[in-house]
Amino acid sequence: MTDGQFRKIAAIVHQDSGIILSESKRSLLMARLNRRLRVLTLPDYGAYCDRLEGPDGPQERRHLLSAITTNVTAFFREGHHFQALAQEVLPPLIAQARAGRRLRLWSAASSSGEEPYSMAVTLLDAFPDAAQHDVLILATDIDPEMVDRAQQGRFASDALAPVPPAQVKRYFQPHAAGFEAKPEVRRIMRFGELNLHDDWPFSGRFDVIFCRNTAIYFDSAARQRLWLRFGGALNEGGALFIGHSERLDGPAAGLFAATGTTQYRRNATPASART
Ligand SMILES: C[S@@+](CC[C@H](N)C(=O)[O-])C[C@H]1O[C@@H](n2cnc3c(N)ncnc32)[C@H](O)[C@@H]1O
Numbered sequence: 001m002t003d004g005q006f007r008k009i010a011a012i013v014h015q016d017s018g019i020i021l022s023e024s025k026r027s028l029l030m031a032r033l034n035r036r037l038r039v040l041t042l043p044d045y046g047a048y049c050d051r052l053e054g055p056d057g058p059q060e061r062r063h064l065l066s067a068i069t070t071n072v073t074a075f076f077r078e079g080h081h082f083q084a085l086a087q088e089v090l091p092p093l094i095a096q097a098r099a100g101r102r103l104r105l106w107s108a109a110s111s112s113g114e115e116p117y118s119m120a121v122t123l124l125d126a127f128p129d130a131a132q133h134d135v136l137i138l139a140t141d142i143d144p145e146m147v148d149r150a151q152q153g154r155f156a157s158d159a160l161a162p163v164p165p166a167q168v169k170r171y172f173q174p175h176a177a178g179f180e181a182k183p184e185v186r187r188i189m190r191f192g193e194l195n196l197h198d199d200w201p202f203s204g205r206f207d208v209i210f211c212r213n214t215a216i217y218f219d220s221a222a223r224q225r226l227w228l229r230f231g232g233a234l235n236e237g238g239a240l241f242i243g244h245s246e247r248l249d250g251p252a253a254g255l256f257a258a259t260g261t262t263q264y265r266r267n268a269t270p271a272s273a274r275t
Helices: 003-017 023-040 045-053 057-068 079-098 114-126 144-152 165-171 220-233 251-255
Strands: 103-107 135-141 172-175 178-181 189-193 206-211 234-242 256-260 263-266
Touching: 003 023, 003 045, 003 057, 023 045, 023 057, 045 057, 057 144, 079 103, 079 114, 079 206, 079 234, 079 256, 079 263, 103 114, 114 135, 114 165, 114 189, 114 206, 135 144, 144 189, 165 172, 206 220, 220 234, 220 251, 251 256
Parallel strands: 103 135, 103 206, 135 189, 206 234
Antiparallel strands: 172 178, 234 263, 256 263
16 A cells, blocks of 8 residues: 555545544554455555545445444443443433433444443343333444444344343343344334434434543544534433543533543533523
């Protein structure tokens, strides 16, 4: 891959996703794109750059993002977040939902689904009849292949190892060599493709947002803009969980109060700032 080809692809990736591909990622990029070259029967990276700029470019740019994004995830990853969700965040929200208020949780970079399903089983443990109320967990990701996998809700037995056996039994049923989420879990979940840097098609606000281990790949301007947008997308008192190596920096920091490790609450908007 020539310098020019690398720069062209890195610029497209940055424009589309905010992800920075530093020079040190060139061999990784080449390794990941080799599969695309084989699938498309293209002779080299020059031909691939031409394709990115040709009539099939927009479609190929989605495959490019799929190829370069890191989708590593796990059930109950950073387990303290799920403890806080169960013990501190959800109890008052569940009481309000039982009284008719809407409850919305968002896994904003949900990868293959382990994170939103962990949220779902945590919620259902405390609120088994959630589906009878106005309760939804939204799971979105930029990578369409990951969204499809999350929507299927099928996991290898190994992937479910962090889930306590009683929860596996309650919320999953055997499927092929692994398990799939039961319909009562899926009933409170919705899935969609969403680039966090695009417009968000939501009409209401969220009570809980998980956006973990994703903003770390963005440049600081894109990351700080995202924190601000989360501030706008959360109800007052809403909870934001970010990844273990991320921190809530920039102008949005004043919108949130830290409530634990990489865990925040949206401050109330002062009366003087309300319109
Ligand atoms: C390392 S995984 C993290 C998954 C999960 N949040 C967790 O912590 O286990 C990062 C995910 O972010 C997604 N992603 C990267 N850039 C994105 C963007 N601009 N908008 C939405 N999702 C993005 C990737 O497709 C990938 O699935």
